[in-house]
Amino acid sequence: MTTHRAPAGGGEALRLASVRKVYGTGDNAVAALDGVTLSLAPATFTAVMGPSGSGKSTLLQCAAGLDQPTEGQVFLDGAEMSRGTETAVTKFRRQHVGFVFQQFNLLPTLTVLQNVTLPLRLAGRKPDRNRCTALLERVGLGDRLDHRPAELSGGQQQRVAIARALAARPTVIFADEPTGALDSTSAREVLALLQETVEVFGRTVVMVTHDPVAASYAGSVLFLADGRLVGQLASPTAETVAARMTHLGDAVSARRAAVGA
């Protein structure tokens, strides 16, 4: 399943080539990802959806370098994801990957501004204070620079996380259920900000979600079932996504029943 095939090396923010991820060995082996190939153009916003157990999280973790695929390759901005030690992978990730998690994962002892500058510091780059402050103003937290995460609401924490992800100018920002812990108003703000990171900042965003409304903010939706890409939807709306998910759920249940029989 390919959304867009560009000449090798150019015009691709993220490419997965026949990525397989198998957990367990022998008879217990389960393929969480079963040969996923995809390519995403820069400055696009893609949602990944699928029933639970479809391999969404595994896909995100393999693409973001948090987990190593059993087979296949991952390319970010044309460069192949490092393998080997955590240190090597981390150094690669610093350059290419930003994260937004369901549970925010801001460091509790650091202030809002310190959290945003941290990725740059860790990478040994001099943090541009003005730019980081500007990012925080952009996400509506210009007056909270010296607060600690525990003093902020969930929505505010998630906006800090988005500013942090933007700070290092990564190739791709991966968002794992970014609205999963938020009320609907905060969720809308966060999704609008993710759209902005694509449209204004030119980043590429990949978002795993189970919420059709969240997915409708994306430019396109990829559907995953049993570790395989099974469909794509351009210019999604909450209704079309929901309809497709219902259909997919039925198909998966039917197939699982057939395999089980």
Next chain:
Amino acid sequence: MFGVALRSVRSRGSAFLATFLGMFAGAVILMSFASLLDTRNGNGISAADKDTLATMAMVIGSLALVIVTFAVFSTLTLTVRQRSAEMALLKSVGATPGQVSRMIVGEAAVLAVVAAVLAMPVAVLGGWGLLKMLGSSNRVAGDITYHFGPTAIGVGVGVTLIAGVAGAALTARRTVRMTVTESLTDASVGSARMSRKRVIAGWVFLAIGLDCGILTATLFKGKGLGTTQSVAGEAVIWSAIGMAVLSPALIRVVISALATPLRRLGGASGYLGVLNVRQRTQQMAGALTPIILFTALGSGTLYMQSIDNSLLAASGRAATGDDKGVETLNYVVVGVICVFAAIVLINSLVSATIYRRREFGQQRLVGSTPPQVLRMVSIEGVALILTGLVFGSIAGLVAVIPYSIARTDSVIPDTTIGIYLAVVAAVVVLTLGASVGAARRAIRIPAVEAVAA
């Protein structure tokens, strides 16, 4: 709530390990010394031996009592704080502050009794060893029969229980007073300020220590060896405890002075380490207490002994039984208390570091390599070591200088620097070994899992 306490202890064994180990080691020490009182009540013991056994048990035992109580207290404070979030959760589902307090105190009581009971067999061996040592150094007759009885058990269980319950009650009071939101914040950051009562208590202990130091050099100058030493010993203990009580403020002073060099030394890791120490002075205090006690008692007692040894060598007379007895006693005290402090130190560092697994995971997700995490932990360790050594040494000097004046009329004792270097080396190895070792374990699991846990 006692039922909840029991289940809580049973189902979360590892979380209570640190408190348990501290109580266990403390109970062993207390009962070993207290059993000398049981032994004293045996048949056919001469009056002189009875005196010696009583002195040994009372003087050293009371010293151990102060230290054990204080250490159990500080370990409990640390472990209860780590559970602020859990307390907040209990309160948010409708537990009253009283119920939460009773749960914390109940847990501590259960742990104290279990620790004291399990400590008994070890204490029997410890007490027996003490008696043998007293016998072989001719302090008492070699053929005294060893007894382990009601005094040992009463003191062991009683003190461990009282220290545990009092420590838990005090910590609980602080924790449950906070609102739900406050305690959630506290769980992650920890408030930076010490209460007024704590500051006053710290200064009072320091004043007592200083007073004992002054008395050593003045009133007790030229008194018997044992008396002068025991007053000087009190000087070390009380100044060390005063320093330990004030340690959150002390580490703040040290980290302000060291911020720039540490940041330069450690880059991003140094930057994070300095921020963490600043934000967690209260948690750091849990590990500082044993470092200060170890440094002060180790260097203080060993230097006093070394002053006496060189005096004796200079005088040219042979060592009497009394000299030897005091020497044995000193080494036993230093040995026992330093081992105890080392256990508490390793304990609190390992438990505090493992607890930070999630934080390390978050850091790795933002781009920390494993070496960067370990470097950060080492930098924090360096801040701990320096603070502990500086203030522990000052507490030691509060006794050593007056003692040197009392015994030799010179302010600076004419002995070796070797003892001090050995104490420093031990502190460095223990602190860095425990914290970096625990951190290494804590980052072994993948970052995504660490964050989800």
